[in-house]
Amino acid sequence: MKFYRLWFQVGTKLACNPSLVAFEPINEPPCNDADDATEINKLNTIFLQAINDAGGFNSQRVVTLVGGGEDSIKTSEWFEAPSGFSNPYAIQFHYYSPYDFIFSAWYVALHKLQNVLLIFYRGKTIWGSDADKATVLSDLQLLRGNFTNVPIVLGEYDASPTNTEPAARWKYVDYLIRNALGLDVSCILWDNGLDHLDRDTGTWRDPNSISMITKSTASTQNSLPDSTEDSSTTTQWSSASLFHEYGTQVVAQSLPFLFNGNTLSLISDSTGSILQSGTDYSVSSSGITLTASYLSKHLSPATSPGVIADLTLKFSGGESSPIIQIVQWKxxxxxxxxxxxxxxxxxxxxxxxxxxxxxxxxxxxxxxxxxxxxxxxxxxxxxxxxxxxxxxxxxxxxxxxx
Known part of the structure; x- marks a missing residue:
């Protein structure tokens, strides 16, 4: 009854608003089994009954309906659409998989040490193996395969620039977006102000991700820096950064790249200056090499550690313009x-x-x-x-x- 009354009040208040105002009945309702899913299906029905009883434009209002936890697997298995209502609807789900990569946290462990409680968050910074991609695609295909003629909205997803490694993040965003669009799934990025959009400056923390999200299609071929994909390795590397060790001589360095059918058009540095092909860099089928003479303009054995410069790469095709950081480290x-x-x-x-x-x-x-x-x-x-x-x-x- 409380759920009905809540949505009846909302429906009454917004009864005259057009379909620019869409409703979602409940966010990520907990679901452990089929019995929980049955109750969530009932909530969808109660929600629709309430707004329709409120009158006005509500019988025509666009709504998104949810399955268990708004999880792709549980929704695929147990969601049942209400009957007897004329509202155009889409199924909404959320996707934050793999959790250990997206949130850098696959488990929370509580440990008591004398009178101090330690709460640990752990995860990984690697994504992009064939198995990683197969899991994402399988989850999307399962949902679309079970609801072939229903609009589907990926209402929340994220790979935050504040806690994911750049090359792995770009590979993830590229793969998720292109395959979702290929299955006719609309995507809405989750952002709470701490991830993508800097609310103070009004700028995007990772413009490359935003460009791929807003401009890519199912057939877009984006060029991407490569990175570690094997979780069994003892070391990790990424072509989103070029590292030079403090106290060592500057030498040419190569960055493996996934060109995906494109060619490199230009490289510009933090000041907007264009690097010269052959003098500052060269390109092979496997990647990009920055010459020692160019790197020496930014680096020396005594350069103070930190991010020294950013290089922006443009390609003949695709929507990706990755930024490569030049880093002096010790x-x-x-x-x-x-x-x-x-x-x-x-x-x-x-x-x-x-x-x-x-x-x-x-x-x-x-x-x-x-x-x-x-x-x-x-x-x-x-x-x-x-x-x-x-x-x-x-x-x-x-x-x-x-």
Whole structure:
């Protein structure tokens, strides 16, 4: 009854608004089994009954209906459309898979150490293998295959520039968008102001992702930097950054690239200057090489660590214009090997570190001097880059009675 009354009030208030105002009955309703799904199907019916009873334009209003958790698998299996209503509708689902890549968090572990509660978030920074792509495509095809003649809306998805590796992110965005469009699935990007759009400056944090999202079609062939795809490897690399080690001589460096049928048109630097082919860089079938003479304009053995310059790449086709960072790096240093957590609940633990290049940590190996993992022992069965790793953690000081 409360659900009916809520939507009756909304329908009454907005009864005269046109289809520019669409309704969604409930966001990501929890669903563990078929019984839960049956209740969610009932909620869709109650929702439609309520807005239709409210009158006005509501009998013609466009709505999106939801399945269990707005999950593609659960929706595919258990969603049943209400009958007896004239409203044009679409099925809405949300997609944040693989969770460990999108959120850099596949598990949250609680650990009590004396009177401090440690909450660990862990994940990975690799995406793009054949298995990764097959999973995404299978999830999309399952939903479309079960609802062949119904509009489908991917109402939330994200690969945030604040917590995903750029080359892996661009490969993910490219693959997801093109295959969703190929299955006639409309896509709406999730953004809370902390991910894509900087609300203070009104600028996009990752224009390359936005360009691929807004301009690509199912047949678009985007050129992309390559990166690690094998989770069993002990090292990780990415062509979205060019790293030069502090204290070493500057040499030519090559960046593997996925041209996907396009050719490189131009490279421009942070000042807008155009690099000269043959002098500043060369191109082969496998990638792009920046010459030592060009890199020496930005780098030297003594250049202070950090992001030194950005290079923007343009191609003959596609909508991708990736930005490659030139980074001078050296090993970060600790001014102290110990730190004390504040007694204030929710306060940060300040780690006395001086960065030596990029200031964003992909992951930290949390292990005691005796070799005991601070995170779960079962991570030993994961890839080397995930074993005992934590990408972030909170510390909450508990009372002694806890």
């Amino acid at each position: 090993t970060p240093t600790l001014s102290s090997t110990s730190a004390v957590a504040s007694s204030v609940s929710g306060a940060d633990l300040s780690i006395p570190i001086t960065w030596g290049g990029l200031t964003t940590v992909a992951a930290v190996k949390a292990v005691t001097t005796s070799g005991v993992y601070l995170v779960d022992d079962f991570t030993v069965y994961l890839g080397p880059l995930q074993q005992a790793r934590t990408v972030s953690f909170y510390l909450q000081v508990a009372s002694e009675k806890d």
